[in-house]
Amino acid sequence: MNTNLLSKYLVDSKYLSGIIYFEELYSTNAYSKKIYHELKDNTIVLTSYQTNGTGRFGRPWKSNRNENLTFSLIKDYGLRIDEIHLMNFYTSYILYLTLNETSKDCSEHDLYLKWPNDLLLNRKKIAGILLDVKDMNSDMKKFIIGIGLNVNQEIFPEDINSKATSMKNEFKCEFMIEMILINFIKLFNENLCLLNQGDILMKLWKSKSNVIGKKVKFKQLDDGREAEVVVMDIDNDGGLIVSDVSGKTCKFYSGEISILYDE
Incomplete structure (x- = not known):
């Protein structure tokens, strides 16, 4: 260096x-x-x-x-x-x-x-x-x-x-x-x-993000639960707004996402 x-x-x-x-x-x-x-x-x-x-x-x-x-x-x-x-x-x-x-x-x-x-x-x-x-x-x-x-x-x-x-x-x-x-x-x-x-x-x-509107696998780190959700938006407070299969909307401030690509 x-x-x-x-x-x-x-x-x-x-x-x-x-x-x-x-x-x-x-x-x-x-x-x-x-x-x-x-x-x-x-x-x-x-x-x-x-x-x-x-x-x-x-x-x-x-x-x-x-x-x-x-x-x-x-x-x-x-x-x-x-x-x-x-x-x-x-x-x-x-x-x-x-x-x-x-x-x-x-x-x-x-x-x-x-x-x-x-x-x-x-x-x-x-x-x-x-x-x-x-x-x-x-x-x-x-x-x-x-x-x-x-x-x-x-x-x-x-x-x-x-x-x-x-x-x-x-x-x-x-x-x-x-x-x-x-x-x-x-x-x-x-x-x-x-x-x-x-x-x-x-x-x-x-x-500069490509996640909004995408289906992702979301993992909650506190309890390890995973679910397939659609990312609706990212709020100005940094929260990830997602919708699950039932249409219920939730906001998360921590967790991990993996984009589910079609191919």
Whole structure:
């Protein structure tokens, strides 16, 4: 990882206040949570190899050494408790824009946002976001935004091979990880006004998602129940509005969906 290049484009130009880099680290989010009170706004914790990365619900995030982008961004921001979900949707939207800017071929591929915090490329997962929030009772909350993006990894473990992909696998070329990170941080900082325009942000997010109107398998994580439902909408409060086979409409704020494709 060329940290000198990152510092030149991000720290010297004031997009970031600092970069903490490890060649190897158990988890950028776990590390950030341990020392969050020491971390300044707009700091990133970055590693070339995350040995014990996790996604939602503590699931392992498997990533090869030097092939992917794994980092946590520390962001101080004044959102109300009922607005916290906006940071999650904002981050995934900015990551979507980053991939579009990084590869102009994205428009020729199926790149979509998946509720609530994943990116799918050609129906496979290419990125995930894990959000932790500190100082919840403060007006200015500290967000720890963990991001994992599969960039140049070609071979995935057997248990996720049919579900995961990378930019290299889909676009048939190698990408410079540093430039992806630079583009993401710049776009993140330049579009922060969207966090104060929740309705507009959610409308933009939904325009980059293909789940509305689709039949999906929905799994409730608290009790493990599964059901086939149709996604009717995603509310501005982040809730997933679904209709079951009887026509009953419900709204969920957590859970997991799998799109049921016709083919």
